Amino acid sequence: MSVMVDDDLWSAVGDPxxxxxxxxxxxxxxxxxxxxxxxxxxxxxxxxxxxxxxxRVGLVHATTAGREKQFRVDQAQLARAVAQxxxxxxAWDSRLQRIKRIAxxxxxxxxxxxxxxxxx
Amino acid sequence: MSVMVDDDLWSAVGDPxxxxxxxxxxxxxxxxxxxxxxxxxxxxxxxxxxxxxxxRVGLVHATTAGREKQFRVDQAQLARAVAQxxxxxxAWDSRLQRIKRIAxxxxxxxxxxxxxxxxx
DNA sequence: GGACATGCGCAACCGTTAGTTGCATGACGA
DNA sequence: TCGTCATGCAACTAACGGTTGCGCATGTCC
Numbered sequence: 001m002s003v004m005v006d007d008d009l010w011s012a013v014g015d016p017x018x019x020x021x022x023x024x025x026x027x028x029x030x031x032x033x034x035x036x037x038x039x040x041x042x043x044x045x046x047x048x049x050x051x052x053x054x055x056r057v058g059l060v061h062a063t064t065a066g067r068e069k070q071f072r073v074d075q076a077q078l079a080r081a082v083a084q085x086x087x088x089x090x091a092w093d094s095r096l097q098r099i100k101r102i103a104x105x106x107x108x109x110x111x112x113x114x115x116x117x118x119x120x
Numbered sequence: 121m122s123v124m125v126d127d128d129l130w131s132a133v134g135d136p137x138x139x140x141x142x143x144x145x146x147x148x149x150x151x152x153x154x155x156x157x158x159x160x161x162x163x164x165x166x167x168x169x170x171x172x173x174x175x176r177v178g179l180v181h182a183t184t185a186g187r188e189k190q191f192r193v194d195q196a197q198l199a200r201a202v203a204q205x206x207x208x209x210x211a212w213d214s215r216l217q218r219i220k221r222i223a224x225x226x227x228x229x230x231x232x233x234x235x236x237x238x239x240x
Numbered sequence: 241g242g243a244c245a246t247g248c249g250c251a252a253c254c255g256t257t258a259g260t261t262g263c264a265t266g267a268c269g270a
Numbered sequence: 271t272c273g274t275c276a277t278g279c280a281a282c283t284a285a286c287g288g289t290t291g292c293g294c295a296t297g298t299c300c
Binding site for chain 3: 135137162163165166169170173186187188
């Protein structure tokens with residue numbers, strides 16, 4: 001019934017700044033804490049902390065080259081996250097649809113018992 | 121490009137406890153802070169605070185009856201939230217698809233030793 | 241090689257938030 | 271009226287998102 005959700009993964013994409021960082025990394029291909037912070041309303045250090053979080057849940061990983069640390073999106077993990085968004089959305093959506101159908105059934109009258117409502 | 125997202129609405133459903141509360145309210149139809157807290161690993165007071173933020177973004181609203189305060193999900197607002205989940209998911213998904221296509225194109229072009237490297 | 245710039249990491253600090261405990265109050269049933 | 275039950279309010283803690291400041295390593299330019 002209730003969808004299996006990785007809370008850590010969801011929380012990681014729950015933050016607006018981190019979502020924008022993922023957007024940036026996807027469109028640019030890769031980026032450093034400094035380069036990302038230039039396109040964001042927060043400081044480099046804040047970006048660094050977010051990168052740690054994203055790295056911890058496997059949504060990005062880094063390769064150090066000289067004094068720069070390039071981050072890239074892990075596509076498989078982001079795909080997992082997208083799947084979870086879709087799952088939860090679908091679960092809620094079907095709930096809403098069911099409520100709507102019940103409401104319409106009640107509206108129509110009480111003798112049309114073709115489809116069953118089960119929970120109270 | 122970047123999807124229009126209501127950060128407040130998203131943050132509201134970004135919290136795992138609040139998501140479970142919405143699940144409970146959807147399946148039970150309605151609930152009080154006390155009744156919800158009985159199915160959750162947090163205290164009644166914590167649930168109350170979450171109900172305040174859910175109410176603030178319009179995802180639930182309450183009707184006071186005697187000494188009880190019954191909360192119900194606002195279906196229209198939850199539908200909006202679901203739509204935003206779907207939007208962000210779709211945006212990332214198309215990004216991932218595009219990257220995949222580009223990767224395949226490059227692979228096809230430079231391919232004289234056709235061993236596909238597989239990650240898993 | 242030395243001077244300077246750049247990218248990063250670490251630490252201290254602040255405001256907000258998710259959670260707790262404790263207590264007071266208002267509504268209900270016997 | 272008395273006890274019970276749901277709620278509300280206040281204080282406190284821990285974690286988080288954010289800042290500023292500093293130190294260190296690497297790269298560049300004479």
